[in-house]
Amino acid sequence: MMISMTGAYVLVAAVLLAGVIAVGLRWKNGRFTGATGPGESPVATLTPADLGAALGERATLVQFSSAFCSPCRATRVIVNDVAGRVEGVRAIEIDVESHLQLAEREKVMRTPTVFVLDATGRVVRRASGLPTRDQVLAAVADALGPSA
Amino acid sequence: MSTPVVDPRGLRFAAAITSAVLAIVLVTHSPVREVVLAGQLAVFAVGAVGSPSASPYGWLFRTLVRPRIGPPTHTEDSRPPQFAQLVGLVFTVVALVGFVTGATALGLVATALALVAALLNAATGFCLGCELYLTSRKLARVLN
Numbered sequence: 001m002m003i004s005m006t007g008a009y010v011l012v013a014a015v016l017l018a019g020v021i022a023v024g025l026r027w028k029n030g031r032f033t034g035a036t037g038p039g040e041s042p043v044a045t046l047t048p049a050d051l052g053a054a055l056g057e058r059a060t061l062v063q064f065s066s067a068f069c070s071p072c073r074a075t076r077v078i079v080n081d082v083a084g085r086v087e088g089v090r091a092i093e094i095d096v097e098s099h100l101q102l103a104e105r106e107k108v109m110r111t112p113t114v115f116v117l118d119a120t121g122r123v124v125r126r127a128s129g130l131p132t133r134d135q136v137l138a139a140v141a142d143a144l145g146p147s148a
Numbered sequence: 149m150s151t152p153v154v155d156p157r158g159l160r161f162a163a164a165i166t167s168a169v170l171a172i173v174l175v176t177h178s179p180v181r182e183v184v185l186a187g188q189l190a191v192f193a194v195g196a197v198g199s200p201s202a203s204p205y206g207w208l209f210r211t212l213v214r215p216r217i218g219p220p221t222h223t224e225d226s227r228p229p230q231f232a233q234l235v236g237l238v239f240t241v242v243a244l245v246g247f248v249t250g251a252t253a254l255g256l257v258a259t260a261l262a263l264v265a266a267l268l269n270a271a272t273g274f275c276l277g278c279e280l281y282l283t284s285r286k287l288a289r290v291l292n
Contacts (some may be wrong), residue, residue, distance in 0.1 A: 004181075007174040007256060014174070014260040018267040025274060068228045068281035070156075070273070096282065100289075111282060 030131025032116065032139035034124050045121045050102050056083075056090030059143040060117040061136070064108045066096045071130040075112040082136045089140055116143045153223035154201055156273070161213055162205035163270035166191070166236070170263040173243075174256065182247050185259065189240040195233030199226055203233070231277035232269065236262050 048054050051062065061079045065072040076093060083091035096103040096111060106115070109128070116125040116139045125139040166188065173185045195203040201210075239262040246254030268274035 003175045004177050006252075007176070007181075010256045010260050011171055011174045011263070014263045015267065017260075018264045018271070021264070021268060022272050022274070025268075025272065066282060066285075068225070068231070069278050070224050070228055070275040071278065073222070073224070097285065109282065110279065 025129065029129025030127050030135040031129075032114075032125040032127040032131070032135060032142075034116075034126055034142075044106060044123045046102075046106075046115070046117055046123065047121055050099075051092050051094065053092050054090070055117060055119070055121050056088055058088030058119050059086075059090075059140055060115075060121070061089060061091045061140065062115040062117060063091070063093045064096050064099075064103060064111055064113040064115075065093055066111040069111045072112045075114065075130050078131060078133050078136055079114060081133060082140060086137075086140055086144075114139075116140055118143045118145070152199060152226045154199070154206075154226040154229065155209075155214070155220040156222070156224045157217070157220060158201065158206055158209040158214070159224070159229050160270055160273065161209045162195075162203060163266045165205045165208070166266040167263060167270050170259055170266060173259050174263070178247065182244065185240060185244050185247065189237065189244060192233050192237035192240055196230060196237050199230055201226070228275050228277040228281070232265070232275070235265065235276060239265075 046055075046060075046062065051060075061083055063072070063075055063079050065076070079091045079093075083089045094102065096108060106123070111128075112130065113126060113128045114131060114136065115123050116136075118124050124143040127135065127139065131139075169184060169188045169191075173181050173188070176184065191203055191205060195206075239258050243255045243258035243262070246252065246256075246258060265274075265276050269276070
C-alpha cells in the first residue's frame with residue numbers, strides 16, 4: 001500500500017478542522033456587538049482618565065493592542081483611517097500590558113479589540129480580531145446615533 | 149527598527165511548504181514518514197532558535213519567489229512567527245517520539261494539529277502565538 005489510509009483520513013480530518021476554524025474566525029473577527037436599546041443592563045463607560053486622552057467630540061475608537069499581535073498593525077491603519085474620515089471621531093490606542101486594570105475590568109481577552117464609545121464615553125460597540133473598514137464605519141455610525 | 153521584522157509573504161510561503169510536508173508525513177509509511185518529520189523538526193528548530201528568515205523555507209522564498217514579486221509593502225514583527233516555530237517544534241518532537249515508540253495515534257494527532265496551525269497560517273495569516281500571548285501573560289502574572 002503506497003499511502004497510509006489511516007494517515008489519509010487524519011489528513012482529511014485536519015483539513016476540515018482547519019476549514020471550520022477559519023470560518024469561525026472569519027465570523028468572529030471584526031463582528032461588532034454591544035448594548036443598543038434602553039432597558040438593557042448598564043454598559044461600561046470609559047473616561048479620559050482611563051484612556052489617558054480626551055474623548056472624541058462625537059465618538060471615540062479605542063483599540064486595545066499588545067506586543068505579539070500581528071493583526072494590530074492592520075487594525076490601527078483601519079481605525080486611524082475611519083477616525084480621519086468621520087468628523088468628530090478620535091482614535092486612541094491602548095497597550096493592554098500597561099493598562100492591565102482597565103483591560104481586566106473591560107474583559108479584553110484578545111488583541112486587537114476595538115471599542116466604539118459615544119460622546120459620553122459609553123461603550124456602544126466592541127469587536128475583537130481584525131475588522132474591515134466597513135465593519136468599523138458601521139459601528140461608528142451606530143455610536144453616532146440616528147442623527148448621523 | 150527596534151524589533152526584528154520579516155516579510156509576511158515569506159511567512160505564508162513557509163507555512164504553505166510546512167503544510168505540504170506535514171501532509172506528506174501523515175500519508176506515508178515508516179520509515180519515510182519519520183525521516184520527513186525529522187526534516188521538518190529541524191526546520192522548526194532553526195526557525196525557533198534563529199529567526200524565521202534563517203529557516204530553509206525562508207531561504208527558498210528569498211531565492212525563488214521574492215525576486216519575482218518585488219519588495220513587501222509592509223513588514224511584520226518576527227517574534228510571533230518565531231514563537232509559532234517553537235510551537236511547531238514541540239508538536240513535531242511529540243509526534244516523532246510517538247511514531248518512533250509505536251504510539252502511532254499520538255504521532256498522527258500531533259502531526260495533524262501542527263498541520264492545522266500551518267494551514268490556518270498559510271491560508272488566512274492566522275497567528276497562533278498572537279492569540280495565545282495575552283493568556284500566557286495572564287498566566288505568568290498569576291503564577292508569580
